[in-house]
Amino acid sequence: MPPLSRSVHEEMSKRLNAAREDLLGAVRARTTADEGDAPSIGPLAHEAQGDDRNTAEMIGHDEVHLAEHDANTLHEIDVALGKLEAGGAGICESCGREIPDARLLATPTVRTCTECQDRIEKETHTGRGPSM
Numbered sequence: 001m002p003p004l005s006r007s008v009h010e011e012m013s014k015r016l017n018a019a020r021e022d023l024l025g026a027v028r029a030r031t032t033a034d035e036g037d038a039p040s041i042g043p044l045a046h047e048a049q050g051d052d053r054n055t056a057e058m059i060g061h062d063e064v065h066l067a068e069h070d071a072n073t074l075h076e077i078d079v080a081l082g083k084l085e086a087g088g089a090g091i092c093e094s095c096g097r098e099i100p101d102a103r104l105l106a107t108p109t110v111r112t113c114t115e116c117q118d119r120i121e122k123e124t125h126t127g128r129g130p131s132m
């Protein structure tokens with residue numbers, strides 16, 4: 001038997017697809033705005049004449065960082081949607097137990113139960129996480 005009830009499955013699917021649309025819309029809006037000739041990047045923008053290259057590099061770095069974050073979020077959403085379709089959603093990837101419906105609905109991209117997430121976060125904070 002699949003662990004998810006049909007209603008939870010449908011609700012997660014709806015939320016994941018909505019989150020996906022939001023994210024793609026935000027990326028698209030930012031990409032379109034960047035094509036304008038007066039980007040409102042903040043106080044640094046009007047100092048650009050002084051040292052174009054450094055400022056441009058800083059702005060570029062910020063945008064790359066945002067794009068990576070968006071790409072990661074999009075990946076999480078796609079993974080969650082894939083699991084919904086394949087029937088693996090709602091099962092903790094770490095211990096194999098069922099994830100409570102409320103947790104799934106609050107954060108449809110979760111992959112682990114609360115206990116495992118706590119443990120993983122502690123491990124990450126003690127230096128076993130990805131290097132900066």
Ligand SMILES: [Zn+2]
Pocket residue numbers: 092093094095096097112113114115116117
């Ligand atoms: Zn678990």
